[in-house]
Amino acid sequence: MSKDWDSDFLGALVAFGAVADAGTFSEAARRMGTSKSALSKQVQRLEERLGARLLHRTTRALSLTEPGRLALEHAEQVARSAQAARAAVASLTSEPRxxxxxxxxxxxxxxxxxxxxxxxxxxxxxxxxxxxxxxxxxxxxxxxxxxxxxxxxxxxxxxxxxxxRPIHYVLVARAGSDLARRILHPSDLQDVEVLSYSRDMRDTQWTFVRNEEAVVLRMRGRVSVNNSESLATLVADGLGVAVVPDYIAQELIRRRKIISLLPDWRVKGRFGxxxxxxxxxxxxxxxxxxxxxxxxxxxxxxxxx
Structure with a gap:
């Protein structure tokens, strides 16, 4: 460790921070379990190392000089780092609670x-x-x-x-509908009733990608809802088709409530x-x-x- 950052210097910086926080050497010494004279010597050595007076001392109170205010910021940072180090090491052996x-x-x-x-x-x-x-x-x-x-x-x-893990999105329709037979390309969706995740039904954009082909569709439906689970429920009720995340679609597909459309296409979802x-x-x-x-x-x- 370099001379500028040896243990004596860091200890003096912490001691100075304790004095500034307590407002008096006596109270700081009581909190730290040391003597007033020992703290005073540490702060004095710190001032000598920094070449600046850090505290205005009177018989009744202490106040920070301008260099003292700057030094206090770093003293507080050192104290926080020390606390974080103790907590980090303790976390390796402590039981979760x-x-x-x-x-x-x-x-x-x-x-x-x-x-x-x-x-x-x-x-x-x-x-x-x-x-x-x-x-x-x-x-x-x-x-x-x-x-x-x-x-x-x-x-x-x-x-x-x-x-x-990644999130995949699925275009879904009600199970038992004929849409799986009718919808063979994203362009076939233009005449299909859609459900959107948006408060503004005029701003629903679906992007489909397959190999080098990309299709962007501006969709408009009569119903929108700001919850993916609710969207899938409305699809299962036959109200239209929707794009939902895989974690919502999987269970309803397994229960044969909804089906996946255009499985060869990757659709970009509203979320990440x-x-x-x-x-x-x-x-x-x-x-x-x-x-x-x-x-x-x-x-x-x-x-x-």
Whole structure:
């Protein structure tokens, strides 16, 4: 380690931060379990190393100088890094426990995540899971979210993310209809009643790709709904055709409620192309978060398919 960043310097920086936070040397010494004189000497040596006075000292109070305010920012950063290091090392040996807040979309949560959460909590009896299902992006800090399952092309900036698996989209119709015989090319859909995932029924665009051929269709229907599960239900009721994610279509196809159309074509969906597990940056990885992440990778990751 270089002379500028030896352990004495870092220790003095932390001591200075403690004094600035406590407001007096006496209170800082009490919090840190050391003596007032020892703290005073550390701060004095820090000022000598930096070549600047960090504190205005009076008989009644301490106040920060301009260099002191700048040094305090770095002292706080060092303290946070130390806390994160302790938590990170502890997470490798600690048992998963405590509250875990997880969020994902309503449809994905009901179709995929709910059964997995049931399995997870049975495997980790000391963990409590608060599953928040909502069809909007959440703020990790404001809503105290530990893990998010995102269905997007790329994860949010400044996040820690791991891809789980791709999302495929399926054009579906009611089982027993003659559309499988009639719809042989995307252009055959122009005269078919469609259901859209949009509040604006005039802005439904479907893109189909097969080898080097791409077909883009502007579709318009009389019914739209902002939930994939509801779209598939309306398809099963015979109200029209729709594009839904594979995790919604699979079960209804298995139950012979709906059928897949144009299986040789890949259709681009309204959501993203990948399922991601995302957590906020610069936060210690709690044992429960690590356990849940590893669990999902084992159940949903490509290696588990």
């Amino acid at each position: 405590g509250l875990l807040r997880v969020t994902t979309s309503v449809a994905y949560g009901k179709a995929v995540l709910l059964p997995l959460v049931s399995e997870f909590v049975r495997s980790y009896p000391e963990v409590e899971v608060d599953l928040v299902l909502m069809d909007r992006m959440v703020d990790f800090t404001e809503e105290r979210i530990d893990v998010a399952i995102r269905l997007v092309d790329t994860p949010p900036d400044l996040s820690i993310a791991k891809s789980l 192309s990948t399922v991601w597990i995302v957590r906020p940056p610069e936060r210690a990885v709690l044992p429960a978060v690590r356990a849940f992440t590893d669990f999902l990778v084992g159940r949903l990751g490509l290696d588990s398919a």
